[in-house]
Amino acid sequence: DSGVTQTPKHLITATGQRVTLRCSPRSGDLSVYWYQQSLDQGLQFLIQYYNGEERAKGNILERFSAQQFPDLHSELNLSSLELGDSALYFCASSVFGESSNEQFFGPGTRLTVL
Amino acid sequence: GENVEQHPSTLSVQEGDSAVIKCTYSDSASNYFPWYKQELGKGPQLIIDIRSNVGEKKDQRIAVTLNKTAKHFSLHITETQPEDSAVYFCAANDQAGTALIFGKGTTLSVSS
Numbered sequence: 001d002s003g004v005t006q007t008p009k010h011l012i013t014a015t016g017q018r019v020t021l022r023c024s025p026r027s028g029d030l031s032v033y034w035y036q037q038s039l040d041q042g043l044q045f046l047i048q049y050y051n052g053e054e055r056a057k058g059n060i061l062e063r064f065s066a067q068q069f070p071d072l073h074s075e076l077n078l079s080s081l082e083l084g085d086s087a088l089y090f091c092a093s094s095v096f097g098e099s100s101n102e103q104f105f106g107p108g109t110r111l112t113v114l
Numbered sequence: 115g116e117n118v119e120q121h122p123s124t125l126s127v128q129e130g131d132s133a134v135i136k137c138t139y140s141d142s143a144s145n146y147f148p149w150y151k152q153e154l155g156k157g158p159q160l161i162i163d164i165r166s167n168v169g170e171k172k173d174q175r176i177a178v179t180l181n182k183t184a185k186h187f188s189l190h191i192t193e194t195q196p197e198d199s200a201v202y203f204c205a206a207n208d209q210a211g212t213a214l215i216f217g218k219g220t221t222l223s224v225s226s
Contacts, residue, residue, distance in 0.1 A: 002157065002159070004157075033213070033214075042203075042216055042217070042218045042219060043158070043203060043205075043216040043219075044216075045213040045214065045215070048212055048213065055212060056210060056212035056213055058213055090157050090158070097212070098212070099146060099207035099208065099210075099212050099213050099214055100145060100146035100165065100207055102148070102160055102163065103148070103160070103214060104160060105150070105157035105158045105159070105160075106157050107156060107157045108156075108157050
């Protein structure tokens with residue numbers, strides 16, 4: 001158990017809908033990263049927050065957004081969902097914001113868009 | 115941007131044999147190289163990492179080597195056991211130092 005929690009574990013929804021994925025980092029970690037894992041693209045970095053502020057953006061679509069709250073938990077919002085958004089979504093946390101810090105992954109949320 | 119190539123994509127070994135997975139990276143500014151193990155239905159688990167100021171690191175049956183000149187790093191697992199069966203990912207941090215770029219993964223199967 002990494003200490004990173006994610007809810008829900010599974011999410012099934014329809015095209016065009018909006019969903020929110022939630023992540024709580026390990027105790028003491030200030031940084032949260034979101035990744036998307038699909039069979040064809042592998043693990044892709046989406047976005048990073050550090051102590052409430054957006055720090056870096058990766059291959060995140062404009063339909064996706066995220067935020068980190070004062071208690072350091074983070075939410076990833078996915079809107080106007082398409083079939084291709086079906087994937088595993090992981091969050092990871094680290095103590096600080098540099099990518100040379102160890103990142104610990106949560107168990108993931110499996111999103112299925114029908 | 116950074117690109118990480120990983121091979122082989124699949125690896126089958128007999129219990130007790132050694133397994134080696136290799137990765138190459140493109141960005142000479144990368145200085146952190148973690149390895150993750152992902153079991154079915156679970157999130158990636160950090161198993162070992164190495165930084166650019168070190169050439170080799172060991173942790174029991176697992177070792178990682180880094181060749182900065184050639185820009186490649188490898189994971190070595192000795193005395194493999196069936197519970198080592200999983201997907202292994204290498205990664206390197208990107209030029210901006212903010213994100214990890216992952217290889218495509220290696221599915222390791224250890225048969226008893």
